Amino acid sequence: MLNILVVDCLARAGGSRYSTFDVAGAGPRIVAGLVEEHGFNVKLEAYELAIKKRFDNIHLLFISAMSSDILAVRKFIYNAVKRGFRGIVVLGGPVSIGYRDVLSRFEEIDYVVVGEGEIPVEKILVHIDALISRDENVLRKIPALAYRNSSGDVVLTTPPIHTPIDKLSKLKPWVRVNGSYPYYRAIRFYVEVVRGCSNFRRPRIKSGELKCIDCGFCLSNDFKIRLKCPSNIPPGCGFCSVPYVFGSPRSRSVDSIVDEIEGLISHGAERIVLSAPDLLDYGREKLVEPNPLTDPCYPNANIDALEDLLNAIFSIEDVASGRVTVMVENVKSCLVNEDVAKLLGRFFKDTSIHIGVETGDDWFNDYVLGKPISSKQVVNAVKLLREAGLRPCIYLMHSLPFENIRVYDNTVKLVKQLAKIGVEKITLYKFKPIPGSAFEKLKVETCFPREVNRLKKIVSRVNRVGKKAYLNRTLEVYIVKNSRGCYGYPVKHGPVVVVKNTCRDSDEGYKAIVKITGVSDRVVYGEVLREIY
Ligand code: SF4
CATH class of the missing domain: 2.40.50 (OB fold (Dihydrolipoamide Acetyltransferase, E2P))
Structure with a gap:
């Protein structure tokens, strides 16, 4: 019997975290659950636990990581080999979209599962001998698998494939987290409720490899037409790869989500985050069936589906009693209206909730980023959520391609407005091109150091004020x-x-x-x- 170890390297960067030790993503638990279902001896361990063990009896490592974690992955494998590991390494998670670079540079990584893992991982488990013997006749038949062929060239068998909804609802992710993560009582365990993103707009700019021909497909009222762009511009916000990698939203069944949360609680978890690019997409795809949900703002949230889900989760005894806290990850502001805010306020009072805003310039967000959400909608959402008793936090970006002084000015204006309403925290990221996103190969750099500094200063002032509210409490x-x-x-x-x-x-x-x-x-x-x- 083969022994398989799934290692959670997510957000380990160079091998350790800065101060956020309390997060565990859903991906590694999904992979470990799949491996277990196929009857292998499997264990899931966080990087910090796994790095201390002996590896003589481990035949296969599944490592989950982001592209910023590649150093941690390499350190981990180096250490595992020193401690007796002689098996094969399969890498997956967000890092996988950069598979070509990873496999060309790092020989210690044998295979990369590109994009969603369920179908490729199941095939790997069925054909595990072929992975060990590197039988290319079989490897070629495993979808979304990247490897070096016998000539040393990196090949990808198929583009990423999207796991169908019925399969997502049958998943039994690993829940024995008390043996997998240190400080498991403190950890926010992410439980996936929706896979995929509903924004199939695109950056409509004409620059470098982005050559929009203004066909209007991505603005169409026909949700199917939005899937394809004649100029091959990846869908979604230009800086993000989620719609390309994960497709349009698919919601897991209430029962499968509740089962998973109950399993986690029975193994010591006390903090759960309902994970989705937008919780308000939950069940929204049902409103446009048989079409895919490819509009981030229309139709409105499916309140009935959301209410069913939240009622079921908050009926779990430990959640109802408050011993276990359940939180929301993200929402898109254009879907927040009074009914939505009231519903979220009923279940998530006093918890934080995150909204991606990026900039305060409506034209720039829509036309350049491909994100059709206005500042007015952001302000409205923050106000409503705040009034409903939640603690809204927002994400901004700077140094985006084509960003100019006007965009910075409008962003500063928006920050001031949000500060007055009482946004709790603003996270300001510097743009970095992500593989699989529309901006991946855009060679446009903006340089507005004065504006960036001004924005950083005001954001830091707002954050300080937000934190000062905690003083002496x-x-x-x-x-x-x-x-x-x-x-x-x-x-x-x-x-x-x-x-x-x-x-x-x-x-x-x-x-x-x-x-x-x-x-x-x-x-x-x-x-x-x-x-x-
Ligand atoms: S981004 Fe693509 S789909 Fe959208 S208008 Fe331009 S060419 Fe058409």
């Missing part, structure tokens, strides 16, 4: 102590608390009350007053 947190220090993670999510007084070691993490004594842009500082349990 007490907060319920999960405590994690590791080699970097002692951190508190607010139960309902919020700023990381750097704990100044001593705290005890604990493999699973524990709850405590901390008093906030200081703030910076990124974190707050506090002292443990007492442990809860």
Whole structure:
């Protein structure tokens, strides 16, 4: 019997995290669940646990990572080989879209599963002997698999394939997280509720390889026509690869989501995040069947489907009692109206909720980024969510291709407006081209250091004000102590608390009350007053 180890390398960058030790993505658990269903000896381990073990008996490693984690992946494999590993390495996750670069540069990686994993991984498990013997006649038949052929060239068998909805609802992701993750009580376990994104607009610019011919397909009222662009511009926001890699939204069944959450809770999880590019896409694809859902803003959210899902989740005893916290990941602001805000407020009071805004310039967002969401919709959504008792946080980007002074000015204006309404946190990212996105090969760099600095300063001011609201307050947190220090993670999510007084070691993490004594842009500082349990 083969022994397989699934390793969660997500967000490990060069081999460690900065201060966010409390997140576990859904992907590695899905892969481990699939492997187990096929009858193999399998274990899922977080990078920090797996790196300490012996590997003599491990025959295959499935490693899940993002492109920014490639150094951690290489460190991990190097260490595994030193500790006796002689098997094969299959890489997957967001890093996979850059498979060509990965396989050309790093010989220690044997295979890459490109895009969604369910169908290729199942085929791999059926044909595992062919992977070991590198039988190309069989390898060629495994979809979305990249490898070096006998001549050393990198080949990809097929483009990424999208897992059908019925399969997504039958998944049994790994739930024995108490043996897989250190500090599992503190970790926010992401449970996938929707796969794929509904934005099939595109950047309509004419530059380099992006040659929009203004055919209007991606603006069409016919949702099927939006799938194809005659100029081969990948769908979605120009900086993002989600619609290309994961396709249009497909919602998992209520039962499968509830089963997974119950399984996680029975193995010690206390924090769950309902993961989706937009929670408000849940069940929305049903409203346009048999067409794919390719419009991010029309039709409105499927309130009935959302309510059914949330009622079922919040009927789980530990969730209803508040012992386990369930949170939302992202929503798109154009789908937030009064009914939606009221519904979310009923279930997610006091938790944070994230909205991708990118810039405050409507024309730029629509025409250049391919994101047809206006500042007015953002302001409205933040206001409604705030009034409903949630804590909205937003994402912005700078140094985007074609961004100019007007775009920065409008973004600063929007930030000021949002600050008045009381946005809790703004995360400002620097644009980096992502493989599989429309902007991947765009060789346009903008250079507005003064405007970027101005934006950074105002964002940092807003974040400081948001954090100052915590000063002298007490907060319920999960405590994690590791080699970097002692951190508190607010139960309902919020700023990381750097704990100044001593705290005890604990493999699973524990709850405590901390008093906030200081703030910076990124974190707050506090002292443990007492442990809860
Ligand atoms: S981006 Fe593509 S689909 Fe959209 S208008 Fe331009 S050519 Fe047509």
